[in-house]
Amino acid sequence: xxxxxxxxSAAIEVFSEQxxxxxxxxxxxxxxxxxxxxxxxxxxxxxxxxxxxxxxxxEKTLEIVQAKVSKSAPFPVRLDQLVDAIFEVSEEYHExxxxxxxxxxxxxxxxxxxTVYAPFYxxxxxxxxxxxxxxxxxxxxDPARTAKLVIGLVESAAEQIYLYDANxxxxxxxxxxxxxxxxxxxxxxHD
Numbered sequence: 001x002x003x004x005x006x007x008x009s010a011a012i013e014v015f016s017e018q019x020x021x022x023x024x025x026x027x028x029x030x031x032x033x034x035x036x037x038x039x040x041x042x043x044x045x046x047x048x049x050x051x052x053x054x055x056x057x058x059e060k061t062l063e064i065v066q067a068k069v070s071k072s073a074p075f076p077v078r079l080d081q082l083v084d085a086i087f088e089v090s091e092e093y094h095e096x097x098x099x100x101x102x103x104x105x106x107x108x109x110x111x112x113x114x115t116v117y118a119p120f121y122x123x124x125x126x127x128x129x130x131x132x133x134x135x136x137x138x139x140x141x142d143p144a145r146t147a148k149l150v151i152g153l154v155e156s157a158a159e160q161i162y163l164y165d166a167n168x169x170x171x172x173x174x175x176x177x178x179x180x181x182x183x184x185x186x187x188x189x190h191d
Contacts (some may be wrong), residue, residue, distance in 0.1 A: 004042045006032040008056060011049045015099050051112040054100045061089045062120050075131040076189050083154050083180050087172060090158035098163055121147045138188035154179055
C-alpha cells in the first residue's frame with residue numbers, strides 16, 4: 001500500500017471512530033504511520049480526503065456489483081441482481097456512506113462526485129446499451145443518462161432503509177421489490 005492509500009485508509013478508520021469534526025490531521029498521520037508533512041504532499045486538508053474516500057467506496061461497490069451480477073443472465077435478472085447488490089452494499093457500508101455524504105456536503109469537493117462515479121456509470125451504461133441491442137428494453141433509452149438515474153434511484157432507495165429507517169429488515173424487501181418493479185416499467189422491459 002503506497003502512502004496515499006495509507007492516508008486514505010487511516011482517514012476512513014479515524015473518521016469512523018471520531019467523526020469528521022473531531023478528527024485532526026495528526027490523528028490520521030499517526031494511524032497511517034507517516035509524517036504530517038507527507039500528508040500535505042497528497043492532501044491540502046482533512047476534508048480534501050473526501051473524494052478519495054468516495055472513490056474507495058465506489059470501487060468497492062463496483063467490485064461487489066460485478067461479482068453479484070451474472071454476465072450470462074438475461075437482462076431482467078441482471079437488473080434484479082444489481083438492485084440486490086446495491087442494497088447489500090448500503091447495508092454493509094452505511095456508516096461509511098454517511099461519513100462520505102457528510103464530508104462531501106461540507107466541502108467544495110461535491111462537484112467531484114460525478115468523476116468518482118464515472119466507472120460505475122460506464123458499467124451500467126454498457127449493460128443498458130446491450131439490452132437495447134438485444135431489444136429487451138425500449139430503444140429510446142439514453143444509456144449514459146439512464147445509468148445515472150438507475151444508480152441514483154437504487155442507492156437512494158437503499159439509503160432510505162439503511163441510513164434513515166429503523167425497521168430495516170421489514171422495509172428492505174418491500175423497498176427492493178418496488179424499485180425492481182419501477183425499473184421494469186421505466187425501461188419497458190420485454191420478458
